[in-house]
Amino acid sequence: MVFFMNIRHLPSVFFLWLSISLLSLGGCAQWRPTTQDSVKPASTGDACEPGVINLNRVTGLxxxxxxxxxxxxxxxxxxxxxxxxxxxxxxxxxxxxxxxxxxxxxxxxxxxxxxxxxxxxxxxxxxxxxxxxxxxxxxxxxxxxxxxxxxxxxxxxxxxxxxxxxxxxDITTRAGEVGIGALNDRDKSHIPAHMDRDVPGYEERIHPIFDQHAGSSKRSFExxxxxxxxxxxxxxxxxxxxxxxxxxxxxxxxxxxxxxxxxxxxxxxxxxxxxxxxxxxxxxxxxxxxxxxxxxxxFPAEKQLPKAGMMGIFLEQKDQSVAAVGFSDESSGKQAGIKKGDRFDRINGRKIREIADIRLAMWNRKPGDVVDVTVLRKGKPISVKVTLK
Missing domain, CATH: 3.40.50.11550 (Rossmann fold)
Structure with a gap:
C-alpha cells in the first residue's frame, strides 16, 4: 500500500510512505528495491513509462x-x-x-x-x-x-x-588528518574493527560534498x-x-x-x-x-525556535580567553559598556576561557533577561549588567 499527501491540506505532521518498489520518478533506469517489505512493480509493457505519485492520499503518524x-x-x-x-x-x-x-x-x-x-x-x-x-x-x-x-x-x-x-x-579529527591506517593503537581500539567502504552508492554520494571543499585531492578524499x-x-x-x-x-x-x-x-x-x-x-x-x-x-509543519537572548557581540578566541572584536547594530553589550578588545572573564559567575563557555552560560537566556558580565580591560576587571535583546 502506498500513501500520499494532499498538498492543499497539510496536517501538522503527516507521512508519505515511499513503498518505493511501486514508484519510479522518471527516466527509464531500472530501480532495485531496498526495503525489506518491497514488492516488484507491476509490468506495464513500457519500460519508459513515467512514474506517478498520487498527491490526494495521506496517512497520519x-x-x-x-x-x-x-x-x-x-x-x-x-x-x-x-x-x-x-x-x-x-x-x-x-x-x-x-x-x-x-x-x-x-x-x-x-x-x-x-x-x-x-x-x-x-x-x-x-x-x-x-x-x-x-x-x-x-x-x-x-x-x-x-x-x-x-x-x-x-x-x-x-x-x-x-x-x-x-x-x-578527537579520533575522527586525527583520522581526517592522517587516515584510519595511521591512527595509533589506542585510537584503533575505540573504532570498529570492520568498516565497509564498498556499500553501493556510498562513495558516489560523499564525493559531491567533498568537492565543495577547496584543495581537493585523491588522498584528502580518502x-x-x-x-x-x-x-x-x-x-x-x-x-x-x-x-x-x-x-x-x-x-x-x-x-x-x-x-x-x-x-x-x-x-x-x-x-x-x-x-x-x-x-x-x-x-x-x-x-x-x-x-x-x-x-x-x-512533512512536519515548519516551526522556528523562540528567539534567543543576545548581547550582540562578535567574539574571537585568543589563547585562553575570548575577546570582543565587534558589535551588531543596537548591541546591548556595547550599550552596557563593553568595548572592543575587552576579554570576557565571567558571565553570571561562570569562568570564561573559550567561546563554548559563553554558549554554555547563555544557552537558556531569553530576550529581556539580565546577565552579569565581567570583562578584563587592560588587565583590570570591569563588571556590567547586560539586558539581552
Whole structure:
C-alpha cells in the first residue's frame, strides 16, 4: 500500500510512505528495491513509462506505528538546524514509547566517551547545564541545544535510555588528518574493527560534498571518506551493541539526514550487525524525493525556535580567553559598556576561557533577561549588567 499527501491540506505532521518498489520518478533506469517489505512493480509493457505519485492520499503518524513497532531500529534523519524536524522526531519517539516500555534513543550529537553523563541525566542526578558542560556539547556539537531539549526532557521524564552513538571527535579529527591506517593503537581500539567502504552508492554520494571543499585531492578524499566511515560504522556499531545486549529493546536513532538517506550510512551498517527490521524516516524539506531515499517521508509543519537572548557581540578566541572584536547594530553589550578588545572573564559567575563557555552560560537566556558580565580591560576587571535583546 502506498500513501500520499494532499498538498492543499497539510496536517501538522503527516507521512508519505515511499513503498518505493511501486514508484519510479522518471527516466527509464531500472530501480532495485531496498526495503525489506518491497514488492516488484507491476509490468506495464513500457519500460519508459513515467512514474506517478498520487498527491490526494495521506496517512497520519499513528497509522504507520503498527509497522514501526515491528522494527528493531527506526532511524529518523534530520537537518540539524530545523526545529520542526526535531519536534517530528519527538512525535515518533512518543508513539513508539507508548508501545514499547524498553525503547531507547540513540543520539548522533553525543559522543561515546560521555555515556555516563547521559545515564546520570536520565537518572535525575544531573541538570541540563551540567550535562552540556560534562559532555562538552558546545565544543563538540555546537548546534543550539534548545533544538534537542524537548527530546532529552521527554526521555528524562519517562526514563528512556539515551545512548551516545558518535565516535570521539578527537579520533575522527586525527583520522581526517592522517587516515584510519595511521591512527595509533589506542585510537584503533575505540573504532570498529570492520568498516565497509564498498556499500553501493556510498562513495558516489560523499564525493559531491567533498568537492565543495577547496584543495581537493585523491588522498584528502580518502581521509574525508575515512571520517564518514568512522561516523557511520561507529554509530551503527554502538547501536548494535546496545540492541544485542538488550534483546527486548528497540531503538529510535536520531542522526543527520546524510547518515540515513538511501540506507547507505547507518542503516546498512546496522543491518550488517543485527537481525530484524530497520526502518528509515526523513523529513521532506532538504531531500530529493526519489526512489530509495527513505522508507517513509514526513512533512512536519515548519516551526522556528523562540528567539534567543543576545548581547550582540562578535567574539574571537585568543589563547585562553575570548575577546570582543565587534558589535551588531543596537548591541546591548556595547550599550552596557563593553568595548572592543575587552576579554570576557565571567558571565553570571561562570569562568570564561573559550567561546563554548559563553554558549554554555547563555544557552537558556531569553530576550529581556539580565546577565552579569565581567570583562578584563587592560588587565583590570570591569563588571556590567547586560539586558539581552
Amino acid at each position: 499513528s497509522q504507520i506505528i503498527p509497522e514501526l513497532k515491528k522494527a528493531r531500529a527506526v532511524v529518523v534523519g534530520e537537518s540539524h538546524t530545523y526545529y520542526h524536524h526535531h519536534l517530528a522526531q519527538l512525535e515518533v519517539i512518543k508513539r513508539l514509547a507508548a508501545e514499547n516500555p524498553h525503547l531507547a534513543i540513540g543520539l548522533e550529537m553525543f559522543q561515546q566517551p560521555f555515556q555516563p553523563f547521559l545515564d546520570e541525566y536520565i537518572a535525575g542526578d544531573m541538570d541540563e547545564t551540567t550535562l552540556l558542560e560534562k559532555t562538552e556539547y558546545f565544543k563538540r556539537w555546537k548546534y543550539d541545544y534548545r533544538l534537542y531539549a524537548p527530546i532529552l526532557r521527554y526521555a528524562r521524564e519517562h526514563r528512556i535510555p539515551l545512548i551516545a552513538l558518535n565516535i570521539d571527535r 581521509h574525508f571518506m575515512d571520517v564518514q566511515l568512522l561516523w557511520d560504522e561507529g554509530m551503527a556499531e554502538r547501536a548494535a551493541e546496545y540492541l544485542n545486549q538488550h534483546p527486548e529493546s528497540a531503538m529510535v536513532i536520531l542522526a543527520g539526514a546524510g547518515h540515513v538517506a538511501y540506507r547507505t550510512g547507518i542503516p546498512a551498517r546496522l543491518q550488517r550487525r543485527i537481525p530484524g527490521k530497520i526502518v528509515t524516516i526523513l523529513s521532506s524539506d532538504g531531500i530529493k524525493l526519489e526512489p530509495g531515499v527513505s522508507d517513509y517521508v514526513m
